[in-house]
Amino acid sequence: MGRRLVISDIHGCSKTLNALLQKINFTENDTLYFLGDYIDRGPDSSGVLDILINLKENYPSVFPLSGNHEYQMLKAEKEYNDASFYYFVKNLARSKDLLNKKRKLRKKYLKFMKSLAYFAELDDYFLVHAGFDFRKKYPFNDAVGMLNIRTFKYDKKKAKNKTIIVGHSPTYYKKIQKQIKAKKKIIYLDNGCVYTKPHRLYDYKKLGKLCCYNLDTKELTCQKNIDI
Numbered sequence: 001m002g003r004r005l006v007i008s009d010i011h012g013c014s015k016t017l018n019a020l021l022q023k024i025n026f027t028e029n030d031t032l033y034f035l036g037d038y039i040d041r042g043p044d045s046s047g048v049l050d051i052l053i054n055l056k057e058n059y060p061s062v063f064p065l066s067g068n069h070e071y072q073m074l075k076a077e078k079e080y081n082d083a084s085f086y087y088f089v090k091n092l093a094r095s096k097d098l099l100n101k102k103r104k105l106r107k108k109y110l111k112f113m114k115s116l117a118y119f120a121e122l123d124d125y126f127l128v129h130a131g132f133d134f135r136k137k138y139p140f141n142d143a144v145g146m147l148n149i150r151t152f153k154y155d156k157k158k159a160k161n162k163t164i165i166v167g168h169s170p171t172y173y174k175k176i177q178k179q180i181k182a183k184k185k186i187i188y189l190d191n192g193c194v195y196t197k198p199h200r201l202y203d204y205k206k207l208g209k210l211c212c213y214n215l216d217t218k219e220l221t222c223q224k225n226i227d228i
């Protein structure tokens with residue numbers, strides 16, 4: 001039996017992702033889930049998408065989910081005019097490398113981002129970028145909630161008593177370990193790999209790693225950021 005592995009927010013850190021894939025020794029026998037937020041902030045959004053597109057093409061057991069950054073990029077591409085779209089990508093998202101010479105999203109990235117599911121349900125887990133707003137009648141149809149919610153209350157019935165693995169909210173390394181050890185029903189896996197410098201909200205010394213969680217052995221393997 002292969003492993004079931006989950007990797008959270010990569011944010012343009014392609015070297016760090018490659019190093020983590022090496023470290024976990026990913027093979028075709030493994031099932032690998034990604035929790036979204038592949039692009040923006042870091043230096044190489046296109047490089048991260050290239051890795052994921054390549055993985056997905058070569059391994060049927062790789063499942064990338066959408067994050068709020070992919071969702072926002074698609075929304076901007078659809079709704080903004082040319083000038084404001086370029087401003088958004090260059091200055092706000094900071095992922096100009098996703099564009100072609102005409103300042104449009106490159107087709108392969110557009111196609112990939114459009115293909116992303118919002119959550120995955122396994123026998124014993126739900127995987128989702130941010131979480132579920134269980135106050136809603138249909139939390140699994142609520143894209144905005146699944147991609148953006150910060151804290152949410154676990155609902156045993158709606159979650160079918162399954163453990164929920166989320167990214168999105170930078171979580172200190174020790175806290176990630178604690179949640180796993182305590183067998184929490186919600187596990188925040190994002191150690192904010194792009195936060196490698198002093199930050200107004202976070203203690204960056206407790207962040208800066210890209211983590212991979214093994215859903216069966218509960219083992220956590222992390223790679224320190226090597227992109228920035």
Ligand SMILES: [Mn+2]
Pocket residue numbers: 037067068069129147167168169
């Ligand atoms: Mn996010």
